[in-house]
Amino acid sequence: MVGQYDENLLSDMLPIYYAKLFPQNVFCRWLSCGNYPQPLGNRELSFTLSDDVYLRYLSINNQKELQTLFQKKCPYKLDIGAVYNTKPSIGRHDSIILARELVFDIDLTDYDEVRTCCKEAKVCGKCWKFMVIACEIIHTALRDDFGFQNILWVFSGRRGIHCWVSDHEARTLDSPGRSAIADYMCLITGGENQNKKVNLGNDNLHSSIRRAINIIEKYFKELLEDQEFLSTTERLSTFLKIIPDETLRHQIEKVLDKMPTSSLQRWESFVDIYNNYCKENVTAIRKMKHLIEEIMIQYCYPRLDINVTKGFNHLLKSPFSIHPKTGKVSIVFKPEFARDIKLDEVPTIYTLLDDASPENAQHQTNMRTAVKNFQEVVFSLEKTEALRRKKYGGNSMEF
Template sequence: MGLGWARQQNASRQVGHYDENMLPEMLPIYYTRLFPQNIFCRWLTCGSSPQPLSNRELSFTLADDVYLRYLSFSDQKELQTLLQKKCPHKLDIGAVYNTKPSVGRHDAVVLSRELVFDIDLTDYDEVRTCCQEAKVCAKCWTFMVIACEIIDKTLKEDFGFQSILWVFSGRRGIHCWVSDYEARTLDSPGRGAVADYLCLIMGGDNQNKKVHLGGDNLHTSIRRALSIIDKYFDKLLEEQEFFSTSDRLEKMLKMIPDETLRSQVQKALEGMPDSSSERWKKFISIYENYCREAGNSRKIRYLAEEIKIQYCYPRLDVNVTKGFNHLLKSPFSIHPKTGKVSVVFKPSNAKNMKLDEIPSIYSLLDDSAPDNALHETNMKAAVKNFQEVVFSLEKAEAIRRKQDGNMSLDF
């Protein structure tokens, strides 16, 4: 699948270098040869059940940011025609309605929608020190690894969900799609309850301390989250250097509500080398001694845990989870700015993912690109990951329909 003709049109570009202007010529080939249309339709079909697939809303973002909503299709052939005709630079998925979206766009009623979660690294800008805004690096990814592990375990162990799809956003975050029937049919308050259950960081930019666990015994889910954070905390201390400068240290000190303890910590840490790891160890030593000596330490019983959570715990865009109207980028969509594929990954493998090994449209289509073989292999693995989730979902849906049928007969 060479793109020698593309290189001739832009001879100055380096081999394997992404050029957004080439998307109109690359996307038709990508959608025809590489986009997993069949398994994509099967996933949406299960996610639409018991409504027809044609009741599911899609949106396309075309060249020059032309935005088309209320699109739908009834089968793979119609999807293929739609993709080839419109060639979207971005493909987003919405809810399932009681009618075809284009027909009842003003009066249609939402019947179901995957329970979705959107975690974006820009929401970590107040704690990450390696990058800001749209920039992302390997050090940033550790935050996503922690978020993925915590959310995945919580959804499975605390809510019993099983059909969970994890997708790289294409640039600076990850998306989670929960397709279990019980999740798809949750109403807005139910979705809000799940989102609130997962939110421990509260407050705006002007609030210094955003985590308050209280003085009672910690909930099992919080202890589980902390055990995951602890696996990566030393690494984050070294890579992010949370406390290495006076400004960063000041942020941490403002999280200490006890003035006496804060004064002790400030005096000790300001006189130390800049290493965040060493400063954290010293803080823990002072904090533990203070708690043993203080007559009333209930208010700061979980202070160390609260600080860890504020720096490392998942930061969700709760409005995406709570609402029905927000459309979310489709798996295997191309991110227009990076050319990266929104690949499906296994949560257990998040820690092994490398951003430069995530397939990009230009390396997949240009067989002379240095990373063509690696990206092709990783693309196949991503499709296989997708298939495994969809096959499991189809099995669960078949069991549910059979049980529903038996219940109807019993009635």
Template sequence: MERELIFDIDMSDYDDVRYCCSGADVCLDCWPLMTVAIKVMDTALRDDFGFDHILWVYSDRRGVHCWVCDRRARRLTNEQRAAVADYFRVYNGSENNAKKVSLTGPVLHPFLARSYMEVLEVFFDKKFLCGQQLLSTQEKYEKILPIIPDESAAAELHDRWQGNRRSSIPKGDPNIVRWEQLKNMLQSGKHKRQGLRRCIEEIVFSYTYPRLDMEVSKHMNHLLKAPFCVHPKTGRVCVPIDPDRCEDFDPTAVPALSELLEELNMGTPKSDGEWEATLLGQSIKFFRSSFLQPLLKSCKVQHFTMLLLSSFVFKIVNSGSPSSSSP
């Protein structure tokens, strides 16, 4: 009858743009991609769709899960869920297609423009570009150049970056220098056209925009690990993530079941709240105060409203049509 609207984002889907890890492995250099995904999607779910009861959870190995628990989200049909998921569809990954993001139209959709200006552009320029050394070698920058639709512009940059014009190469971090050269070329002079200027945004979206497992969100019967369960391989607990402080979340510091058992065996007081004295304490408090209690309050209000409405309808049915003076 009902099911939370869920989203699944796995770090392994970013393997073509991260060079520090691959597969299920994550580190503090690539994990910020999950931080970006949380910021972009949490803002859109709240501001664009009006959802309130959203829980972000560390999947305990390679990504994050999002549970949207508002009553109207829980009652969405599969078709409606697919429509919500398609709202976030930008990245069209394909091994046979060098260009995985196509931003059409004279201007960006307001959601995409907000995501780009407030999150993606800053993260790409300040952290990801140098953190992953995206333009440091020929192998890496040859993944970016095919995104440029103008072959002459791409060839000119390739020639410059290969060192054929060493006298024109400024000193500094090659990633920053080459990125500035790319932007200057596509935003000015003979290459200053809408398609090429938009290409800069497409590169940033290709490398940083959230990559969703779309099928997880489209169907009510898809399985997903519940919050606070234990991952069978890592032994770590699926803890909630505060979207307002997601930059501070460290996946390498998430408590494991063995650590929790050791804490309990060392003399944690036996009481109903014993887990709050362990490494899970802060996660449990956040789950209760920021998610569970507001959700329960919302459910009670909705239930009380339905009771009042049912009572009103019952009285009308049993007393005949309301008089003309009735409100």
């Protein structure tokens, strides 16, 4: 297996991976906590097989059944669904969804209108910073604004990240509750034809928005230099269209056109011009009080697939799945170390199983770290659930 990844060999590698490296025990424990008080068998699993056959409404009762299912079906992709009031394979047409982790899905393809280093499925260290910002903003909001504690972060294996919130209060949220959280997190609105996609109004900023801006500010100059948002005529034109005041827009265009193409220098000049313009025009500051913050958010704020968060029955890729296109493992990571992730050091199935690979030792170490991260979240969740059951005398709260 020395050399480049070959997707055609995946069917040979996956049985070994599932048997030796996939953390089956911890995985089942995680699902069991998310199922409580329902049995594990009421959780939906979904497999995508090598020939693109899509199997839904699968279920397991224990780790042994999971292992048997892995060896029998050898899924190229493993997705996790909701918890039903019955075994999903039996009465799926009449079954009722009782619980589902609150989930978030952030994909770098949704940043293609602002990122310049890569497009579509390609990802590099420069555009990964968008994911770092997204992770920090979302994790902080979930913890500080909603009080959630059991939060799992997973690299998708290719171009994005997933967040699973397993607190009982999150799992049993109804549809309006999930929609409210999704809308609370969403600041960027509008389609491709809308130039200005962030409108914060003229009032003082909500503390959560100010906190998000503070996080963005830590990375913004780096992103200006990495992505060069303003360096070309086309990018500058896109930037200028965000500015609603025509007089200010013409002033900025006139100055920036004559400047060097450095985005950082152009941005600093824009800020100076904007501040001076607002000092001289009282009405202007009232109309675009938060223009600088709005632009920073439009370029850097998390771009969520809010339908994934709002929906109960959306399937999401399991932790430690293998991405069939890259061979990378969907590793669990700690949000505070998101910036330290190096994409070329993410374990791949072929380097993990190839002792002769130069990356084998490093990838084995990183795989163990990812499993340990997973275990820590599961242990915390189990402790939280035990305390909750004790508090309510062993009886579950109503769904």
